[in-house]
Amino acid sequence: MAGNRKSQRIEPSFHESEGREDDDFHVGADDRVTGGGGRKGRGKPAKASRGRRGAGRRREPSLGFFGLVRRLFYWCIVLGIWGAIGVGGLVLYYGARMPSATSWAIPARPPNVKILAVDGAIIANRGLTGGEALSLEDMSPYIPQAVIAIEDRRFYSHFGIDPLGLARAVITNIASGRTVQGGSTLTQQLAKNMFLSPERTLERKVQEVLLSLWLEHKYTKDQILAMYLNRVFFGSNSYGVEAASRRYFNKSARDVNLGEAAVLAGLLKAPSRLSPARDPEAAEARAQVVLGAMREEGYVTDAEIKTAMSQTPARAKRYWSGAEHYAADMVMSQLPGMIGDVTEDLVIDTTIDLDLEKKADEAIKATLDKDGAKLNASQAALVSIDGTGAIRALVGGRDYADSQFDRASKAKRQPGSAFKPFVYATALEQGRSPLSVRNDAPVKIGKWTPENYDQKYRGEVTLANALAHSLNTIAAQLVMEVGPSEVVKLAKRLGIESELQANASIALGTSEVTLVELTSAYAPFMNGGYKATPHIIRRISTADGKVLYENTYDNPPRVLSPEIVSMMNGMMERVITEGTGKNARIPGWQAAGKTGTTQSFRDALFVGYTSNLTTGVWFGNDDGKSMRQVTGGGLPARAWSQFMIAAHKGLSPSPLFGTGIGQTPANEDTRPAPEGDQLFDIISRTLGTEERPTDTGAAVATGEGGAVAVDDGLVPPADVGSRRQTGTHRTTLLDVLLGG
Template sequence: MARTARPRSAAERPAASRPAAPPAADRVAPALAPRARKAFRWLRLAVLVCVWGSLAAAATLLVLIWDLPRTDIALSQTRRAGVTLEAANGTIIATAGDVHGQIVRLRDLPAHLPAALLAIEDRRFRDHFGLDPIGIARAAWVNYSTGQITQGGSTLTQQLAKNLFLTPERSFRRKAQEAVMALWLEWRFSKDELLEIYLNRVYLGAGAFGVDAAARVYFGIPATRLNLWQSAILAGLPKAPSRLNPRTAPDAAAGRAAEVLGAMAETGFLTRQEATLAAERIQIPPRPSRDSGWFADWAIDDLASRFPGNADLVLRTSLDLRVQAVVEARLEALLAGPGARAGVGQGAVVVMEAETGLVRAMAGGRDYRRSQFNRVTQARRQPGSAFKPFVFLAAMEAGAFPQDRVADGPISLGGWRPGNGGWRSQGEITLEEALAHSVNTAAVRVLARGGGARAVTDLAQRFGLPGPFPRDATLALGTGEVTLLDLVAAYAPFANGGLLPEPRGLVAARADGRAVPVGRPTLLRVTTAERAGAMRRMLEAVVARGTGRAAQPPGAAPVAGKTGTTQDFRDAWFIGLAPAAEGARVIGIWLGNDDATPMQDVRGGTLPARLFRDILETLARPAAATAAR
């Protein structure tokens, strides 16, 4: 039986009959194809991500910069016009609006000022590109480890971007815009230029923008003359300008300055010993005046009409800081001591030069921080017997003389019977004695000699007292209304030969650095020199032997003045004339209560006259002794 042949395997077949093997490349291709396709897919994905990511980034950037301010405008118009008030010696006493000093160059500043700023605000300023990843990471770690936000990662450039271009709003978008602007600033300016812009634009409290303005406000010097600890104080202010203000929080400002000095030692700019010595030397000067705000408010009243435009104004005033300090101290001492025991809650004092009208001191109340109401210029009160000099002057202009006699007995006019207090009638006395002892019944008769209420009202208005005044005989007792400043100015002609000055507070002005006129002082003749001299002698008799005896300082040159007391002791006045080196001074004093509550037997010849004397005695002391007191 025949056998069936088994098929031969491919290996057993003859080579000629076996199919040819594919090339090596063909054998590898099937294995590589999936990998290539996968790589291609990743490459395509990467390209798409880059394209769409770029578009997204561009869109995000467009959204961020869409409402950013124009950089050219922001760099040139980040200032509002401000007003700086200087005392007579140049010390800054008040500011309004934004205060800007001189533009300072980095090369002109003491080296420790920029060093202090960089040590406490941005030590890597010269190494980063506007954003500081290292600083951000460090701040994030510190905040995470402490569990609270104690550090920020913003660079000096970012702070500058925020201050120049953006609002204080706290949001991611605003922070992103800040980063964009910081990068632009770094591209646009050099590091020195950025630091210079920052030093000239940063807000440092008290309305001061830039280190030069702050140096003048806080220390009374330009930034080029700052010492080490003063620079440390200014460098510490950007963190919290209001809370660290050396005027209002000197202890907090000194503590922050010590931190800045320590940071300067850490950066190697100072040794530890130098930092410690500088911290020990910190001595923040006191404010020039606690209560000069009333004077400042009055001095800049109606400023827009006097200085039209939008320029930065620097106004030199007539305020004498030593006289102001004496007035404030003596008024507070009286109100806190004998005034408190007598029910006196408020007081006002003004000191004016008789010949020029320049106001040298003004205290419009007890504490400006509690009440800005100015009792020197805004309160209209009855002057009482302090008005009588104008009644007697009207009689003199009608032909009477100080030595003429007038009856001092009781008088009745339509049922009105003015009293004389403790005065005992002598029948007749001279006009001089009637004024010296403030005899009411005699003053009513003198009013009639002067032409009555209408004539005296006309004379008072000629002397700058607008009223209103009553149209009856009670005017002789001072029942009209006056302000303390108007009454002080009205007394000035009795000291300067009959010329009425206009009260003034400004002596010089600069607008954007250029001198501008402030107006010439006006002097209006309101009576003859002879009658003014006669009235001055009559007022000297008031102090020498009348109701104002308490006003005369022992051993001093004779002073003149007049007391005034209103019904039920609601107001007590003393207006005095005193010699001074620069000419006669008129010092006006009012004591009372804002709600017209009666005081306890406080008359013009008691506490007001004593305050007048205390002010003169303190001013007579050498300046060093006054400061020590």
């Protein structure tokens, strides 16, 4: 038995135990013979062994935490490699569709036109950008700080793309369930604005990244930031910080304070919605967020934040405001005709005096605010020029923010009796004199029967008296005597450019003209007889100082003889001293001019001058509706006087051309003559050519053709008394002496 057992002995099996690092052999517990199972076990040893090995293969070992981490890391590397290959493929594909990088260049910034007043002050910046480009050193330091703090805090540390910022934006947007934060850097935004369309496509995004890397390689951070700040859109047609600053705060970006810089930086998120011109409260709330970001970045202190937050929020108008923008519009309309297309930054030196511009604007607004609604006058315009034709002030309407239409240079209206000086000047040139007498009586010219404003007739009157009181019958007689075509020729010679109808009614100003050309045509009376071509542009230069244009109005042609000018000045002075333009008096200054009123009170004008300025004023309505008996001697004359008094403040009075020194007394009938004003004075006094007018009571201000203003309202002269010329003696000797 013992030998038998010995021959049936089961040899131990040898294998490596899992997890061991030595080479020792070990006997497993399953390889031993156990009691009660020897025979049975001896019959199937191999099969049992195979079953145990199979069972061992089916059991998966536990990886544990670190095993999972290792496996995750492994697959991240694999996926990252494949992702990089995919992204690289996209970059190569879309990059291949772009022009060669060697041809990439910063597109030229749209040219800006800087418009300057006579003293060098900026009137406006015009062009697609609306403002000139500034270097970082020139602009307020708060502006770049505010923009970096709210838009791209790691601007100076990233390479054009900010992976951390992008990751933060993705996480924030996923958490909120909507897009609330962008991951684009300032460099990416600049690349998009300069080179790409705004469409959201994968191709555009890839190209944006490539361009951003190129920008960062080619330019410094300060250059990139400056380009961005000078090109980014700030709303209200404002591109760049200079345009936005002037649009919203009426100041240069050089002078922007902390609170204003925060408003500008806040606009970048939504330029239209957050505009202070549209929603000041929303703009202020966003500015507070920007200030908080600036504090977090260490740009400002708590004390500075407190000061900025206490400042009054910006209250910008919806559009540009200020009468100077009418002048800027005129400049831009004339520019192409002088130099062609604008292809580079330009500097325009104008003739505008901003101080006079402000006074003109104030005079128009004050008059309309006081009486406009009551007298149904909604609009007005004013233009003031010097003896050379240089436009010193231009107001094209009541408020540029409400209406940008320039009623001074673009609107054509009938001048009414303001056209009569051209009729009288033509008569004087043909031999009449201020003391020539005509009969104020009903006149019929064909089917036309002109009547005086008050429908009354005064009998024999001198031409000087007829012009002072704007008698329509006398003007109609004169135009038929001299010929309508001759009147047209003289008006054209003096500066009227609009088409004029050579008919009898031209005597009453029925042909339409602009206020600018009418006013400039009066200037020869002021300057001694020389044409005053109206102009607003003195010089056009490039940004580096190269002169492209300079006006040549320093040698104007003579259009009236000194004798005619002298007589006309004496006649039109009486319009103000005793006629329809009394409301236009300027204390201490000689002034002359003429009122004008059109049919049914649709238009009312006063054009007048001193030895210093010629100014025209118009009142009316854009739709042509009638005003409530407003004549040229009413609202226009009062606004004219207010402006001219302010414009002449501090200047030494000087006489009108050919009238001598000092103010001519209102009740003196002394007019200058070709031989000199002293001879004219002696002859007229000796012959007693006119009866002296007498007052009927308290002084009243007469309106057109005898209408009078009482308590700022106009009533027919019959209702309050009148100041009338009862008649004159015809003087043939004086007519002979003066050629009448």
